[in-house]
Amino acid sequence: MPLRLPIAVVPRDIPKLPTKPHPAPSPLQAAIGEVISETDYDVVCLPLANDRWRERWDRLCLRPVDEEEDAMLDAYSSADSQAATERSQARADVDREADLWRREPSLRRDECNITRLEESQAVIALASDWLELDAPDEGIRFDSELGLRAEMAQALYLSLPVLVIPAPNLANRAFLPSYARAISNILQMGGQSAYTQISIRIPVSDPLEIIGQGPAGASNGEPRTHHRRVSSLSSRPSSMHQQQLNALGPLSAGGQPSGGYSNGGSRNVSGASAQTSGTHASGVSSKSMTHSAIQGDPSSTWEMWDCIRAMCGYNPRLTITLDLSNPLPPSVGALSRWTSEPVKHIWLPATAFIPNAKGFPVLSKACQAFIRGMTKQAPTFILSECEKVRHPSGGAAAYPQYVRHITSQPTTSGANISPQGPEEVANGYGDFLQAPLQPLMDDLGSATYDVFERDPVKYRQYEEAIYLAIVEKAAEGNDDLVIVIAGAGRGPLVACTLRALARAQLEARVYAVEKNPSAFTTLEERKALEWGHHVEIVFGDMRTLPVTDLADILVSELLGSFGDNELSPECIDGGMRFLKADGVSIPTSYTAHIAPISSSKLHHDVTQPSRAAGAAETPYVVMMQQVNLLSGEGGGVSGRCGERIQQCWQFEHPRRDLILDYQGLPYTNSHNTRSATLTFHIPHASPCHGFAGYFEAHLYGNVGLSIHPDTAARVSPEMFSWFPLFFPLKQPLYLPSGAELEVNIWRLADTRARKVWYEWSAEAYLPVTSQAATHLGTPRLRAPATPGLSSDASPTQDAPYSPREVAASSAPDPGRVKIGQTTLHNAGGVHYWVGL
Numbered sequence: 001m002p003l004r005l006p007i008a009v010v011p012r013d014i015p016k017l018p019t020k021p022h023p024a025p026s027p028l029q030a031a032i033g034e035v036i037s038e039t040d041y042d043v044v045c046l047p048l049a050n051d052r053w054r055e056r057w058d059r060l061c062l063r064p065v066d067e068e069e070d071a072m073l074d075a076y077s078s079a080d081s082q083a084a085t086e087r088s089q090a091r092a093d094v095d096r097e098a099d100l101w102r103r104e105p106s107l108r109r110d111e112c113n114i115t116r117l118e119e120s121q122a123v124i125a126l127a128s129d130w131l132e133l134d135a136p137d138e139g140i141r142f143d144s145e146l147g148l149r150a151e152m153a154q155a156l157y158l159s160l161p162v163l164v165i166p167a168p169n170l171a172n173r174a175f176l177p178s179y180a181r182a183i184s185n186i187l188q189m190g191g192q193s194a195y196t197q198i199s200i201r202i203p204v205s206d207p208l209e210i211i212g213q214g215p216a217g218a219s220n221g222e223p224r225t226h227h228r229r230v231s232s233l234s235s236r237p238s239s240m241h242q243q244q245l246n247a248l249g250p251l252s253a254g255g256q257p258s259g260g261y262s263n264g265g266s267r268n269v270s271g272a273s274a275q276t277s278g279t280h281a282s283g284v285s286s287k288s289m290t291h292s293a294i295q296g297d298p299s300s301t302w303e304m305w306d307c308i309r310a311m312c313g314y315n316p317r318l319t320i321t322l323d324l325s326n327p328l329p330p331s332v333g334a335l336s337r338w339t340s341e342p343v344k345h346i347w348l349p350a351t352a353f354i355p356n357a358k359g360f361p362v363l364s365k366a367c368q369a370f371i372r373g374m375t376k377q378a379p380t381f382i383l384s385e386c387e388k389v390r391h392p393s394g395g396a397a398a399y400p401q402y403v404r405h406i407t408s409q410p411t412t413s414g415a416n417i418s419p420q421g422p423e424e425v426a427n428g429y430g431d432f433l434q435a436p437l438q439p440l441m442d443d444l445g446s447a448t449y450d451v452f453e454r455d456p457v458k459y460r461q462y463e464e465a466i467y468l469a470i471v472e473k474a475a476e477g478n479d480d481l482v483i484v485i486a487g488a489g490r491g492p493l494v495a496c497t498l499r500a501l502a503r504a505q506l507e508a509r510v511y512a513v514e515k516n517p518s519a520f521t522t523l524e525e526r527k528a529l530e531w532g533h534h535v536e537i538v539f540g541d542m543r544t545l546p547v548t549d550l551a552d553i554l555v556s557e558l559l560g561s562f563g564d565n566e567l568s569p570e571c572i573d574g575g576m577r578f579l580k581a582d583g584v585s586i587p588t589s590y591t592a593h594i595a596p597i598s599s600s601k602l603h604h605d606v607t608q609p610s611r612a613a614g615a616a617e618t619p620y621v622v623m624m625q626q627v628n629l630l631s632g633e634g635g636g637v638s639g640r641c642g643e644r645i646q647q648c649w650q651f652e653h654p655r656r657d658l659i660l661d662y663q664g665l666p667y668t669n670s671h672n673t674r675s676a677t678l679t680f681h682i683p684h685a686s687p688c689h690g691f692a693g694y695f696e697a698h699l700y701g702n703v704g705l706s707i708h709p710d711t712a713a714r715v716s717p718e719m720f721s722w723f724p725l726f727f728p729l730k731q732p733l734y735l736p737s738g739a740e741l742e743v744n745i746w747r748l749a750d751t752r753a754r755k756v757w758y759e760w761s762a763e764a765y766l767p768v769t770s771q772a773a774t775h776l777g778t779p780r781l782r783a784p785a786t787p788g789l790s791s792d793a794s795p796t797q798d799a800p801y802s803p804r805e806v807a808a809s810s811a812p813d814p815g816r817v818k819i820g821q822t823t824l825h826n827a828g829g830v831h832y833w834v835g836l
């Protein structure tokens with residue numbers, strides 16, 4: 001069945017309010033019904049409120065600019081005092097009405113486009129785009145928040161699925177925290193049972209940033225606000241911050257000197273003039289500051305989102321409406337960041353389309369690929385301005401038709417993070433946290449073995465490896481082959497072995513060892529019904545069973561998503577007792593790999609208050625979908641960084657160098673402990689929410705298994721037995737563009753060999769050029785902080801260089817300053833361990 005994602009239309013005309021009582025369908029209900037039955041759209045997207053609402057809000061919350069000018073005149077001249085008195089009386093009446101409204105901010109019936117519960121189902125509601133939660137004017141900000149509360153109250157009352165909030169204004173970046181705080185408070189409306197989601201409309205890019213002119217600073221950006229807006233709250237005392245703003249001359253309305261009104265405390269900051277200054281309260285140009293920070297990484301719109309969701313505590317009801325009106329950022333890395341974010345809608349105006357050779361509207365190749373990659377999140381597409389028909393062929397229907405065409409075939413390209421059978425995707429395994437199996441400590445159920453056995457690729461690879469080993473042993477002149485399958489489960493590797501022997505036209509004594517008593521009954525059944533004398537079955541633990549016959553080939557599959565996490569090394573150590581001096585193990589070796597990732601969903605899931613303590617210090621098996629791999633290839637600015645996905649460690653079998661006790665078992669498990677220190681280059685700013693863990697296994701000859709994203713398709717294509725392991729971070733670690741992430745991970749074991757566990761931590765650094773290092777005072781990093789350092793020195797100046805950097809300090813290697821650190825996760829294995 002081809003995928004069918006919902007498509008919404010933004011209608012040109014909004015139906016009138018109901019004129020008949022219930023249960024008659026309202027005009028909006030009828031219009032929605034018509035859209036769904038007669039067009040290719042599934043949903044209608046329209047503003048929740050209409051122009052009457054805006055007129056009332058403007059009248060109550062804004063002071064008309066001409067009135068301000070009259071007030072100026074009144075203040076400076078005594079002429080026409082009668083008119084002045086009348087004006088001030090009229091204003092006082094409006095101010096009273098405004099304050100009454102502020103006590104109980106709400107919409108009136110004739111101000112709403114959506115009034116009935118019945119209208120709410122196939123609707124995406126838009127909050128008013130003139131509300132400015134990030135206006136430079138404090139009064140406008142506060143009243144905009146009240147306005148949005150009124151709209152959200154209506155949305156909650158009608159159980160609307162979502163309210164789309166207008167994007168924050170890039171030119172007002174200094175006030176983004178105010179925007180985010182307002183959203184956070186609005187998310188609390190309706191309490192625990194609130195249903196309506198809040199979706200922030202975020203532009204996919206800032207075009208000025210893409211062409212290298214920095215983010216839409218005020219001097220360049222199209223102001224979202226239409227005119228000078230002056231808050232009617234301007235007679236309230238100014239806050240400190242507002243006074244600082246007013247003190248910055250260019251921000252004052254119409255160039256008026258700050259505080260020029262008679263009350264001396266006005267905050268008449270106009271949106272339009274703020275747009276033309278690009279300077280924020282610190283006196284630093286927002287344009288130059290942000291631009292220098294993000295050069296090479298067009299990320300200012302993503303960064304706004306990151307700030308909002310972090311301030312909203314990763315609230316699961318907060319989503320993104322990704323607006324593709326602007327061009328896509330050219331870098332795949334910058335774009336792929338959206339794949340790990342909760343993008344619930346994609347806004348596609350007709351202007352985003354280009355005509356093909358026949359004049360039909362199509363999207364650029366890059367946009368098609370991006371949209372295909374996003375389909376795994378099943379977003380709703382919102383098509384706007386299609387009725388204007390900008391492209392010569394196909395008419396208005398051509399736009400949804402085309403979107404259906406490109407989204408009907410999902411693709412796993414882009415993230416390529418997790419192996420996934422199509423069935424698994426359909427079954428909802430995507431981004432679902434599963435506790436890793438512990439087949440040594442626990443006895444697996446038949447249904448779990450059944451899932452293993454559905455992956456033909458794994459067994460094809462094993463059969464091939466066993467075949468190669470048999471043929472090689474035979475070629476060495478061995479005509480009395482012994483093969484032991486250690487951990488046989490329900491017997492699929494026994495079947496592989498028998499098939500390999502048949503192919504090689506050889507015979508061998510085959511033993512199947514299993515410690516799970518229930519699985520052993522299946523082995524008994526298969527011996528009785530299928531294998532007969534060709535297979536001996538042995539019940540018990542391979543680490544303690546008495547050895548009767550020495551093997552040429554020891555076959556086991558005790559691999560976890562991270563290779564060694566199901567204790568394959570420890571079990572095969574015990575199984576070595578079965579192996580002849582020249583015997584071989586299949587697998588012969590395996591490696592563990594990690595990469596830093598971001599995923600709002602996984603982070604939210606592991607930090608749910610309902611989860612047990614330590615839930616964010618436990619690894620999980622996850623089929624990763626809404627996950628972005630953060631690291632890039634190349635050594636980074638300093639050349640210090642490794643590959644995108646890096647190897648932590650390796651295990652090889654058989655190991656002949658161990659000191660063994662009288663039973664042939666190692667005295668301790670210390671030879672199976674490992675540690676890794678890995679440095680990753682982070683090309684695009686992002687929070688790090690943890691690490692994806694992968695394995696590669698060398699079975700025998702040139703045959704292997706891999707879930708490593710870069711090698712899986714070559715080594716064991718379409719194998720889906722293993723999903724990656726997720727090592728979460730308790731707190732997101734913010735990484736700016738160009739950061740270096742140093743990860744430490746350990747595989748540890750207790751001295752009595754009873755358990756094995758992992759611990760992990762990370763540190764974030766920013767590389768600095770020697771020039772910048774001097775500017776930042778980093779040469780002083782090598783020595784303890786000097787008394788009397790100037791107060792404007794870098795706040796990071798006391799951070800030590802890493803030991804490796806000190807060692808390399810003679811080279812003209814760029815330095816780095818430390819910018820972040822996580823705690824040690826799962827210290828002492830207290831939250832998670834694997835029992836031996």
Ligand SMILES: C[S@@+](CC[C@H](N)C(=O)[O-])C[C@H]1O[C@@H](n2cnc3c(N)ncnc32)[C@H](O)[C@@H]1O
Pocket residue numbers: 439440443444449452453486487488489490491492493513514515516519540541542543557558559571
């Ligand atoms: C991951 S399952 C693989 C089963 C089967 N070989 C397959 O490929 O489907 C690992 C099996 O090894 C068994 N096992 C684990 N540790 C063992 C041990 N020390 N001795 C014997 N069997 C063990 C488990 O009970 C389980 O049946």
